[in-house]
Amino acid sequence: MKITELLSNETIILDLHADSKQEVLDELADQLDHAGKLEDKEAFKNSIMEREEQSTTGIGEGIAIPHAKSAAVKTPAIAFGRSKSGVDFESLDGQPANLFFMIAASEGANNDHLEALSRLSTFLMDENFRQQVLDATSEEEVLQAVNDKENEVDGPTEEESAGSDQRILAVTACPTGIAHTYMAAEKLSETANDMGISIKVETNGSGGVKNRLTEKDIEEADTIIVAADTKVEMSRFHGKPVIETGVGKAIHEAEDLLNRAVNENAPVYEHEASASETSSEKDGRSGFYKHLMNGVSNMLPFVVGGGILIALSFLWGINSADPESSQYNAFAAMLNTIGGGKAFFLMVPVLAGFIASSIADRPGFAPGMVGGLIAITVSGAEGATGGSGFLGGLIAGFLAGYLTVLIKKIFSGLPDALEGLKPVLFYPLFSIAITGLIMMVINPPLTQVYTGISTFLESMGGTNQIIVGIILGAMMAFDMGGPVNKAAYTFGIAMLDAGNYAFMAAVMAGGMVPPLGMAISTTLFKNRYSKEEREAGKTAYPLGICFVTEGVIPFAAADPARVIPSTMVGAAVAGGLSMLFDIGLRAPHGGIFVIGLVGGLGQALLYLASIIIGAVITAIMAGILKKKVTA
Structure with a gap:
């Protein structure tokens, strides 16, 4: 998809009236609303302001790119505004901004939309392109400048440049994954190329991870730059020199970051996980063990917190939570309810949910949780606790995960217009229904097996x-x-x-x-x-x-x-x-x-x-x- 399909005459303001940051945001949002791009203008403004509260989108060089991905957007679009005198937009370099591109992405925006939006971000790194837009005398000239730039770019941005023997890696990520992620990647790549430095940049955007760093890349790297304002996978960099900074620094201070990387002026990153966990990740351990450990590690807070609270309640007596017992203590009963009735109750569903999400990403979580909940019931009836317990939770997690993967493949051929419905309708509907039906059928015999094993172990002496x-x-x-x-x-x-x-x-x-x-x-x-x-x-x-x-x-x-x-x-x-x-x-x-x-x-x-x-x-x-x- 071309950027000019998102940016149109109706969404361009050549002379903004705004004198402040808030007025700029309001004026551009109004323009999008008048062009029929928004479902709910106020809700979209709230989304824009939430993004600004995370970090300013005034990136310096006279540019600001306020953006949001919101259900309030009817049609993905870009609004452009220009202020010749400049507006204080709290930019990273402290200078007024003249060019404003407001990006409105819908929650169901497909990859074509997101890549077009991110491509505009990289174009703004070109000083000549910025000058053309600044000098344009009409909406048509702005669109022509964008169109010419698109035609000039042949194929995807080169994110790896050859140069010196030193090997630098980078990861970029911003909270919404639309603009700053790709601008930072482009700036680091271009600057590295000018400096004769070899670099590979991974982007963590809304469309997923692109140009992912491999284990071999990381092993051979001299220094790694992580320019991110959101969470990225860090455990893989254990033991490597890592420079951690904000995504805005990579855009505005790329040369300084690269000089630090070349001079190996970076602390060695120590992942907080245990050495054995780090080792297993580096060894590429995957499959059953990886998915099981994802479930177990996320389940542990419920088990540990709940288990200790249950144990503490017994300090008042083994029957301290029973109102009919002479040992009853109201505080002990509350501890027992929190630990056993709530935290422990969630243990198996959480285990199953995170096993499934490890296999099928986020779409696997809901069917995994539902399957795990069915596992801890005797016959599928609500409130009938017991069931196949831990054994059923394991089966439910793997069942839900692989079923969801299959369902995702089945629906992969749907038209792009239905892309946004997959994660909110098709995936949860079919994966929860099928996982639930299968678990309802197999849970009674699994309960018998689980009960038999438990009874056998308890009978041992x-x-x-x-x-x-x-x-x-x-x-x-x-x-x-x-x-x-x-x-x-x-x-x-x-x-x-x-x-x-x-x-x-x-x-x-x-x-x-x-x-x-x-x-x-x-x-x-x-x-x-x-x-x-x-x-x-x-x-x-x-x-x-x-x-x-x-x-x-x-x-x-x-x-x-x-x-x-x-x-x-x-x-x-x-x-x-x-x-x-x-x-x-x-x-x-x-x-x-x-x-x-x-x-x-x-x-x-x-x-x-x-x-x-x-x-x-x-x-x-x-x-x-x-x-x-x-x-």
Whole structure:
């Protein structure tokens, strides 16, 4: 689609009357409304002002591009206004703006519209083009300048330029993904080309991610510039020099940013996720594990917060939430309702929703949530809780995700005019209906399977239960936050949801031992560890007591053959002892801070003893296996 199909004589004002920023916005919005482009002028103005509150759209060089994507837009359009004297638009360079392009994108605007709008943004980076528009004496001359520029551009903007041996990457993104995203990309590419610098720019716009940076690109990059006013995927840049700035800086100070990048004047980016999570992302781990972990990670706040609130309510007595019991306490009942009746109730639907959205993006979320909600009902009847629980939630999530992908493919051939209806009508209607119908059919037999498994595990006693505790503990220590560790933890959560608390206790004990054991080992066997490892040992103490198994990673990475067996043995002992002492833990996280919630003082001491014994075994075994160091 050509820009001149969005910009017309009816949406051009050659001489604005406005003397202020607000007046400019009002005058251009009025022009769009008079041209029949808006459904609701006031609602559109509100959308424009919401965008301005995020950051000014006065980008400098005498240009302002106010824009919004709103349901108040009837037809995607561009309004142009010019003020020869200039208007203070709070521009990034502090100078008055003369040229104003107001972009109105409808909520259902297709990719053709969005790319045309973003293409105009890149044109404004050309000084000659700006001068032509500024000097135009009629609406036709403005349109001719735009048309000539479009004809001049042959094919897509070159977003990668060859130059020096240094390799610079960039990511640009603005909140609406229409204008600034592409202007920043264009400015960085042009400036880099003038400076003889090799650069590749990824844009995160309304039409999706374009020119995506690959793992190889990132691995080979010297420096990465992230010019964004909204969230972008940052974990992939872990360990690389990264310059983080606003998208406006990339437009107005591109040369300074590139000089910083060339001189490697950038801090090394450390992603806040655990090292194991970062590693898995870098390794490109995908498929089942990736989708499952997306569900589990988003479910955890509900599980952890809800579980601890439930556990706290039992401080007033095991029946403190029952109004008929003599132990009843109103505050404890509220904690139990918030934690169990609300947060825990949402656990399985959230799990299913985020698994589905990992597979099918946003359209998968609604059918996943509905499928997960059906899973926690006995027969599909509202309010009948129980159902197939965690097992049903997993199946519902993957079912909804892949069904939505299929539905998206089926509707991919619809005319462009119906593009806006897909995400708001076709996808949710068919994906929710089909997912729901299938789950209603399979949930009763799944409930029987889930109940049977739970009953079998609960009936285990003596040696069998201890063996399960040993296996769970060893799994928690095997890869320290990796897939095996996550599998054990997910199993503990599933059993927690089923009302069996012993498995969660074994899992947490097994997860606390590795960092605690290695911390103790560095204290007891100083001559077996380097100075850096002894310092890491000090950090491992608080990580261990907080149930952050990843605290052992520095030791395992340096000497896996000795450290991993040591941690697995100690964690296995802790998990087995926890089962032997029949410890039950309703809180799925918290480490030492929730040990008191396992029951009475005797149970808490036995649980603490299990963890300490396991940690000491790890410490001694590692100290014996490791060789002396000279430093």
